[in-house]
Amino acid sequence: MISSYVENFRLGEALQLFDEMPVRDAVMWNLMIKGCVSCGNLDTGLRLFDEMPEKNVVSWTTVIDALLKSGKFEQAKGLFWKMPERDIAAWNAVIHGCFRNGKVEEAIRLFEVMHDKNVISWTTMISGLDQHGRSYEALSVFGRMVGSGLKPTSSTFSCAITACANECNLCLGSQVHSHVLKLGYVFDPYVTSSLITFYANCKQMQECLKAFDEKLHPNVVVWTSLLTGYGNNGKHEDALRVFVEMNRLGIVPNQSSFTSALNSSSEMEIVDWGKSIHGAATKVGLGKDHFVGNSLVVLYTKCGNINDGILAFKEITNQNIVSWNSIIVGCAQHGCGEWSLVFFSQMAKAGVDPDEITFTGLLNSCSHSGMFRKGRHFFECLSRYAAIEVKLEHYACMVDILCRSGKLNEAEELVKKMPMEPNLTIWLALLSGCRAQMNVEIAERAAKKILAIDPYHSAAYVLLSNIYASAGRWTDVERIRRDMKKMGTLKQLGRSWV
Template sequence: MSHPSPSAAEEGVVMISFRATFPSLRRTRTRSFPSSWLGSCGTSAQLCKRFFNRASYAARDGPAVSAHLRNGDPDGTREVLGTFRFPDVRSVTKMIAGRSQNGRLGDALKLFYETPVRDSICWSTMIKGCLDCGDLMKAQELFDKMPEPNVVSWTVMIDGFSRFGQVERAEKFFEQMPIVDLTAWNTMLHGYCENARVYDAVKLFEQIPSRDVVSWTSMIGGLDQNGKCEEALVVFKRMFESGIAPNASTLTCALSACANALSFPLGVQIHCHVFKSGFCLSVFVCASLITFYAKCKRIEKSTQVFNEAVSRNVVICTALLTGYGSNGRHEDGLKVFSDMIRKSVLPNQSSFVSALNSCCGLESLDRGKEVHAPAVKQKLGCDVFVGNSLIVMYNKCGVIDDAVAVFKRIRKKNIVTWNAIVCGCAQHGRGMWAMELFSQMIRGLVQPDEITLTGLLSSCNHSGMLQKGRCLFRYFSENTSIELKHEHYACMVDVLGRYGKLEEAEDLVRNMPLKANSIVWLALLSSCRMHSNIDLAERATNYILELEPHCSAAYVLLSNLYASANRWGEVSRLRVTMRDRGIVKQLGSSWVTIKGQKHLFLPGDKSHPLSENIYWKLDWLKMKLKELGHVPDKRFSLHDVEDEQKEELLFYHSERLAVAFALISTVEGSTVTVMKNLRICGDCHSAIKLIAKIVDREIVVRDSSRFHHFRSGICSCGDYW
């Protein structure tokens, strides 16, 4: 049997009776609900029971809603609320926030529109949810529909505009605010700093009526992030003078500014304050101290702070790992990373990036793969930041195929991703791959930058693609906003010079809008050495020495050119000049990294413990090379000695010693990777091609400009390097 709904008078009587019965709920605000939520209600007793259920919801079911949201289960909140017919607006607001935080904007909006009563907190939460999910237009639409926007909703919109880079709209909102509280001032200040509007930030900061610690911290951090670390430290000193006590965030920003400004004395003073005030318990302050000492080249102090830290979480461990890497202590950095894995401290993006950078520093492919494995387990192998570092690591360790495989798996590629793989392909002689990737960039509407152009020109340089190089250089100089720099002209000179277009290369140097520096002239001089053009080489050398009188590379290149032409008198004159001016020629060296240990070799070196075996292997290879008809090219022996001695000197170049050592120290059939600090000589290049065929293995040699992949008597460079 249905019962009639209670009249307004009956409701009022019941409510008075209800509050008399439950005094603790007298301040409960009553709300009117539509019939779809109220349902049918017959007797006064039933109405009283419904009021009791509604009033007791927050105490009974509110914690359950919060628990589901904390556990990332917004759907569970619906089940909790399903057991109660009158959801409290506060709990519905929590549900909206939970769905927004999980990227479920559509569900959050549906729940918001279904809510019969929405207070200002609910409106502001929904607006913030739209911003968090990247829908600025919907956020403004809701703001415009909000019955009475309060200072919180205005501030949320200002923050949203700033996050989307629309600072002008944020300014307009800020100026239109009916009431401006300190939070709004701080939000606008933060927006200016995040969008590099430093001058406006400083101007606004000076206008804030009563600054709090957040205001000062935002200003210090904003100046530091925008490259004005010295000004940030001035503001920090002013803060102390004004009597505002810094909090952990302030000290973190100040230490970052000290690190960037290399202000060691002030940083030490802040460290003393940290110790006295008890902020040494703060994870972020400790991490900032570690970074500060590392940037100031006091890595031992960084280690001390780390050892004294109360808790060693991922933030502190990553700070030390990065600090070791920036100080060249890559082995120590990777030890920290290994300790993190062993002690179940899950590395984050920054941890993996720093660890991979240390692997690059060690040029250790094995260590890089050891870091790659846990990244995949944590589903960070496809992350753009970790992926970019993996591409660079595989490139530098000579495995371009693995770099391409990582590139393909990255879902959201940025310009750094594209540049890393394009430059990697260029270094490894994959010119056509680089061109195809550039085409994909253009089709994907990815805007290339100056690094992209450098990589593309390098790929043309190392692959003999003269016409493509000319077209690219012309296209970027005439049709893009990219400002061509010296390195771009040097690359183009190299493209022309390696192809033998020396006159065109010289014209480019003389007519370029920038004044040619030593790097551009060195590119031309290197081409002269390749094509034995002594006259142009002498002119280029004179220009280089005018700009950089102690440039050893210019002396060495010209001396080598004279030596190859048997002009030994000129060679002696240059060597005397170098000695008189204190200019030292860089000694050629090669090295191999096996099981984490680096083995360095110099020309004719016999200091290695396995020298006897190395030279036996070289003699065996010499015999096999003669059987294949290899004749040493004595032009690359740059010493005035007899022909037999020239052959002997050529065969014991550092790269051949390193190759022989790697062959006797690694498993049959595995790839051999050798690193060299100078350009590989032409005779070694010819010999190693045949050695790769003799031993039936891939031999990778990285010289000062590129990687050479030798397989079955062929090099990836096509003999064009």
């Protein structure tokens, strides 16, 4: 009865029934503690744990796992070391919790001092290391596991193949694939999905198709991996064909399927395809999902349908930072700077903190809409956000703003004082700004910097030649043409019949 109440989230009735019980054994105490934490009432679960007369390893593990899921790492670790005896499940729970809370080194330390490791222990380490960007170490752990004679499960193989995909290690991944075939895990949809992603990351699409077999895997995860793999390799028509085929076979797309299909439509700038996918997502209840919605905003704004992009943004149920950035950047691309600022104001009211992409969008909005003072204000605001790193993109936007407002000298000074080495984009922004202001001196210095980085950069030659031509310096124009011919970058200049 208590179990039934808990499953239906009727915790109050479960607790009342538990309190009325004359005799309560360890199983009943554990059931009630687990019920409390499952219903989100950790405090009551901890109180019952403290009151429990005879705790067993299940009691301890349940509470420790609940604390780790709640982010209370130190408290969980303290209880773990207080356990009278620790079984493998307790060790595995704490190691998993370490990764969940970003304590990677602590997880490694616990794993190394753990005496009896089972396949779950090894798989947890492989997965945890890979998810924290340490795929090479994850593969090393997988090697140790295989060397110890322990047989990997389908989950282990899936994690190891994912690590190979992240490392783009074709050689090792192919070896793991051979083991998968030998042990018969090729029919597991998650192993196959990982293999498809692995080969796609390694640009081996033919191998993807070999791993994929629609007759063996009528599974949305496998189909979505192939769809995404094609998209990530720039084969967007093939990606959309996969999406059509999976729908024809009655395989209902999931969140990732719709997102990948919309991204391919966006890359090809086919808005009609996007609208069709939008309709299909709405039919299965994913039209307002934030992942799908974010892709819709990008699609519509990229295809020039700014109003549809705004409508898609407003439909998103839980707008996250990506949602706000997508609409701010989309408005900036269409020269709707005032709209970008309005959305930024709404974003602040919603309590969503901006990031680097937000400010790139805002600076671009101000630059393209002629709001130079506001652009300077946003650039100065960047330094106030400790969590935001000022990047080259922000400097490039600010250089563009200063050039468009006629402050070429200030733009050049900003470039000189940058805390990082200016790249081609920065110098090109400065060189482009020189043309409108007819400033040959700064143009020459900017072009020199560009050609020092890339001697074959034809755009720099063309821009400098045009600036010389506008200034009537035809001798320098001819010199630039000779230099371009010598470097093999000569571009056929246009002619006018006027």
